[in-house]
Amino acid sequence: MLRSKVCDLLKIEYPILQGGMAWIADAALASAVSEAGGLGIISAMGTDCERLRSEIRKVKTLTDKPFGVNLMLMSPGVEDMAKLVVEEGVPVVTTGAGNPSKYMEAWLAAGIKVVPVAASVAFARLMERIGASAVIAEGGEAGGHVGDTSTMALVPQVCDAVRIPVIAAGGIGDGRGLAACLMLGASGVQMGTRFLVAQECGIHENYKKKILKASDIATLVTGRRSGHPIRTLKSPLARRYAEMEFDRSVCDDQLSGLRAGGLKKAVLDGSESEGYFMAGQIAGMIREEQSARDIVRSVVSEAEELLKRCDAWLV
Numbered sequence: 001m002l003r004s005k006v007c008d009l010l011k012i013e014y015p016i017l018q019g020g021m022a023w024i025a026d027a028a029l030a031s032a033v034s035e036a037g038g039l040g041i042i043s044a045m046g047t048d049c050e051r052l053r054s055e056i057r058k059v060k061t062l063t064d065k066p067f068g069v070n071l072m073l074m075s076p077g078v079e080d081m082a083k084l085v086v087e088e089g090v091p092v093v094t095t096g097a098g099n100p101s102k103y104m105e106a107w108l109a110a111g112i113k114v115v116p117v118a119a120s121v122a123f124a125r126l127m128e129r130i131g132a133s134a135v136i137a138e139g140g141e142a143g144g145h146v147g148d149t150s151t152m153a154l155v156p157q158v159c160d161a162v163r164i165p166v167i168a169a170g171g172i173g174d175g176r177g178l179a180a181c182l183m184l185g186a187s188g189v190q191m192g193t194r195f196l197v198a199q200e201c202g203i204h205e206n207y208k209k210k211i212l213k214a215s216d217i218a219t220l221v222t223g224r225r226s227g228h229p230i231r232t233l234k235s236p237l238a239r240r241y242a243e244m245e246f247d248r249s250v251c252d253d254q255l256s257g258l259r260a261g262g263l264k265k266a267v268l269d270g271s272e273s274e275g276y277f278m279a280g281q282i283a284g285m286i287r288e289e290q291s292a293r294d295i296v297r298s299v300v301s302e303a304e305e306l307l308k309r310c311d312a313w314l315v
């Protein structure tokens, strides 16, 4: 049976986290993943305090297993949300887009396991120093906000640099990805794109169809000029942004206006013309909508089979 340090740390059955996804990762998805033995995570981005509190309470009615909340540290209202996770007794907090150091003392005092996302070795080291329980090393293959270094290169370097458990993210979609990340030294994985097509994931059906039809080269990164690169499916809007980004006559405000609210439009309306369909490169491998339970179980059993056969490589 597959178990790792991350299972003991987060009190979960399998070393699989469902990534926080703005506007998407709600109580329904998070509780389904937690019930399946992974760690379901509610996203705070795209909500307000009242909604976040109600989603947390909803998860608790749907599962008695651990779950997490993801906070994007540059998002509005994050200070209040940082207090709210303490008040509501959230067991795990993952963070993105910034340094959570100013919240650490309160979170650690409340017994919260803090697991920041890191896209570099230096940031992972810093997170370990300020008391993170584990770190998510996320490579540039991932959907959403991305760094430059690929998962294959980043994960072993982060594993060498820190003593806390490392969770690999970016480009993992099946048991081969999980087994490979364990070989790189990680103690678990976080998947986002694969869970976009979970039956319990409430995104618009156009969004799901686009993931299921995606090829290996279906994504692109836009926003490098603004310093906020985002990986998304190629769409009319994403292509227009990419073209305008290289046009020096286009001002920064015009660019940011173009992408604003695009993920929400993709999630709620499935709008082909105005939607920003964030997804990772692994979308090209995802071919069916399944329950969160089937996703978690199939990834684990495939990884177990592969790991059992590992000595076949040795002669």
Ligand SMILES: Cc1cc2nc3c(=O)[nH]c(=O)nc-3n(C[C@H](O)[C@H](O)[C@H](O)COP(=O)(O)O)c2cc1C
Residues within 6 Å of the ligand: 018, 019, 020, 021, 022, 024, 043, 045, 070, 071, 072, 095, 096, 097, 117, 138, 141, 142, 143, 144, 145, 169, 170, 171, 172, 190, 191, 192, 193, 194, 277, 278, 279, 280, 281, 282
């Ligand atoms: C649509 C979408 C939205 C995301 N939003 C967030 C977010 O709000 N906060 C965060 O920390 N990560 C976010 N991510 C990253 C995921 O949590 C996860 O780390 C990533 O999807 C893993 O790579 P993968 O897409 O290759 O599975 C998002 C990813 C996607 C696909």
